[in-house]
Amino acid sequence: MAYLLAIDQGTTSSRVTLYTERGEPLGSAGRPLTQHFPQPGWVEHDPEEIWLGVVECLREVLGAASLSLAEVAGIGITNQRETTVLWERSTGRPLHRAIVWQDRRTASRTAALREAGHEALVRKKTGLLLDPYFSASKLGWLLDELPGVRERALRGEICFGTVDSWLIYRLTGGRSLVTDLSNASRTLLFNIQTLSWDDELLELFGVPRSLLPEVLPSTACFGCTDPALFGAEVPITGVAGDQQAALFGQGCHQPGLAKVTYGTGAFVVLNCGTCSEPGDGVLTTIAWQLPGEPVCYALEGSIFIAGAAVQWLVEGLGLLKSPSEVEALARSVPDSGGVYFVPALSGLGTPYWDPQARGVIAGLTRGSSAGHLARAALEAIAFQTVDAIRAMERSSGLVLRELRADGGAAANNLLLELQADFLNAPVLRPRSTEGTSLGAALLAGIGAGVVDPARAGADWEMDREFRPQLAQRERERLYRGWGRAVRLSLGWEEEAG
Numbered sequence: 001m002a003y004l005l006a007i008d009q010g011t012t013s014s015r016v017t018l019y020t021e022r023g024e025p026l027g028s029a030g031r032p033l034t035q036h037f038p039q040p041g042w043v044e045h046d047p048e049e050i051w052l053g054v055v056e057c058l059r060e061v062l063g064a065a066s067l068s069l070a071e072v073a074g075i076g077i078t079n080q081r082e083t084t085v086l087w088e089r090s091t092g093r094p095l096h097r098a099i100v101w102q103d104r105r106t107a108s109r110t111a112a113l114r115e116a117g118h119e120a121l122v123r124k125k126t127g128l129l130l131d132p133y134f135s136a137s138k139l140g141w142l143l144d145e146l147p148g149v150r151e152r153a154l155r156g157e158i159c160f161g162t163v164d165s166w167l168i169y170r171l172t173g174g175r176s177l178v179t180d181l182s183n184a185s186r187t188l189l190f191n192i193q194t195l196s197w198d199d200e201l202l203e204l205f206g207v208p209r210s211l212l213p214e215v216l217p218s219t220a221c222f223g224c225t226d227p228a229l230f231g232a233e234v235p236i237t238g239v240a241g242d243q244q245a246a247l248f249g250q251g252c253h254q255p256g257l258a259k260v261t262y263g264t265g266a267f268v269v270l271n272c273g274t275c276s277e278p279g280d281g282v283l284t285t286i287a288w289q290l291p292g293e294p295v296c297y298a299l300e301g302s303i304f305i306a307g308a309a310v311q312w313l314v315e316g317l318g319l320l321k322s323p324s325e326v327e328a329l330a331r332s333v334p335d336s337g338g339v340y341f342v343p344a345l346s347g348l349g350t351p352y353w354d355p356q357a358r359g360v361i362a363g364l365t366r367g368s369s370a371g372h373l374a375r376a377a378l379e380a381i382a383f384q385t386v387d388a389i390r391a392m393e394r395s396s397g398l399v400l401r402e403l404r405a406d407g408g409a410a411a412n413n414l415l416l417e418l419q420a421d422f423l424n425a426p427v428l429r430p431r432s433t434e435g436t437s438l439g440a441a442l443l444a445g446i447g448a449g450v451v452d453p454a455r456a457g458a459d460w461e462m463d464r465e466f467r468p469q470l471a472q473r474e475r476e477r478l479y480r481g482w483g484r485a486v487r488l489s490l491g492w493e494e495e496a497g
């Protein structure tokens with residue numbers, strides 16, 4: 001039997017899981033990650049905490065299985081995407097906290113580029129939009145705001161990477177500055193047609209080429225672990241951004257298949273095969289590239305706040321002790337009683353792309369209760385997912401026949417019932433809702449030569465199917481109300497300012 005290790009570095013936690021080459025999980029360990037909010041709209045992580053959490057998880061998982069790293073055939077890495085890390089090449093020391101994908105501090109930078117008429121070029125080359133979500137404007141901010149860093153970058157003393165690159169740099173003892181195609185495709189600096197960093201985009205965002213990692217296909221050798229750290233040189237043989245890894249792990253290997261992952265945000269990704277046409281209001285992104293195959297592209301709907309809306313009920317309002325309690329509270333009422341919660345706490349993504357949008361709770365009456373708000377939070381996750389899917393369907397001409405759902409909040413049956421109702425299509429929950437981690441393990445297995453690419457994903461098994469129950473008129477009435485509430489949230493920050 002061959003062993004594979006998957007590192008899943010997410011927004012709220014880091015997890016490491018040990019798998020067999022058949023994708024069976026043998027054990028896992030996790031560590032939460034501190035969220036720093038230094039100013040309204042800013043979100044940061046400590047790169048050292050990310051690193052230490054991953055190392056602790058690796059040690060814990062191997063220890064529990066009484067395995068040494070040398071017995072592992074390959075390591076897979078999957079990560080929160082776009083989050084931007086800058087570090088010193090010689091020491092590996094971070095120069096600042098990581099600027100997280102949710103961070104809106106660079107909204108004025110991307111707005112200025114849009115007003116200057118650069119959006120069409122950016123869309124054509126990257127498949128993305130001018131939004132602070134992506135790495136480029138965050139990197140520009142760091143280069144401008146940290147004293148002396150731009151000059152040092154020009155001298156080749158500084159490295160930029162998304163979290164995959166950061167972890168690989170540390171795991172390999174500073175020998176590999178690399179990333180994969182899927183993570184590179186989220187930076188706004190990478191041309192998804194030519195598959196290379198793009199000089200015109202680098203100039204637009206003021207980014208020197210000397211900072212950038214080398215970009216490799218999904219199952220390349222990304223480097224080997226530093227024996228001084230772990231006592232063994234084990235290859236890192238699979239890397240993908242977490243949403244692309246989830247698409248792979250969920251067995252969506254054919255064009256037309258789609259998944260949603262409900263974590264901090266929710267991300268709907270539709271396999272588009274070799275079609276790389278830019279979408280309208282949705283993103284075109286690189287899913288993966290397997291050995292001897294062309295690049296596989298995907299359409300994506302990105303929802304910034306999904307499970308985080310529930311987290312806000314816990315931490316912001318103290319309404320619940322933990323997210324797992326939200327289902328019981330939401331089920332304590334038969335419907336949301338006309339209450340809508342638009343959780344635009346970090347602006348809105350697909351299809352609105354409005355960094356100035358802010359959260360709104362609408363439709364309150366004297367009869368409104370905590371149960372109604374809890375239910376409205378779950379409905380909001382489902383409504384946002386419908387918004388994203390309708391935009392993807394308009395863009396691609398495809399109609400989604402079913403949706404596979406995973407991620408932390410997919411444990412919530414009510415959420416998946418609401419999703420099937422609002423989407424008017426079946427929602428399938430797999431036996432393993434850890435599609436992200438499984439996807440990374442399978443990619444690593446392919447790279448290590450212990451998983452047959454044609455078999456990867458063939459073992460996908462369903463746990464439960466949620467079928468739509470809601471009458472068409474009711475669905476349309478509720479969706480109209482959602483549209484009205486969203487309109488209240490749009491541009492809020494601008495008008496308030």
Ligand SMILES: Nc1ncnc2c1ncn2[C@@H]1O[C@H](COP(=O)(O)OP(=O)(O)O)[C@@H](O)[C@H]1O
Nearest residue numbers: 010011012263264307308311323324408409412
């Ligand atoms: N039963 C639940 N119902 C709704 N949301 C939940 C539930 N359990 C966890 N969540 C939410 O899911 C998110 C964690 O999921 P996870 O997949 O670990 O996220 P990430 O990968 O973004 O760190 C949190 O935002 C949490 O609030």
Ligand SMILES: O=P(O)(O)OC[C@H](O)CO
Nearest residue numbers: 010011080081263264265
């Ligand atoms: O860490 P997650 O699962 O919330 O995913 C974050 C996304 O990769 C951001 O694009």
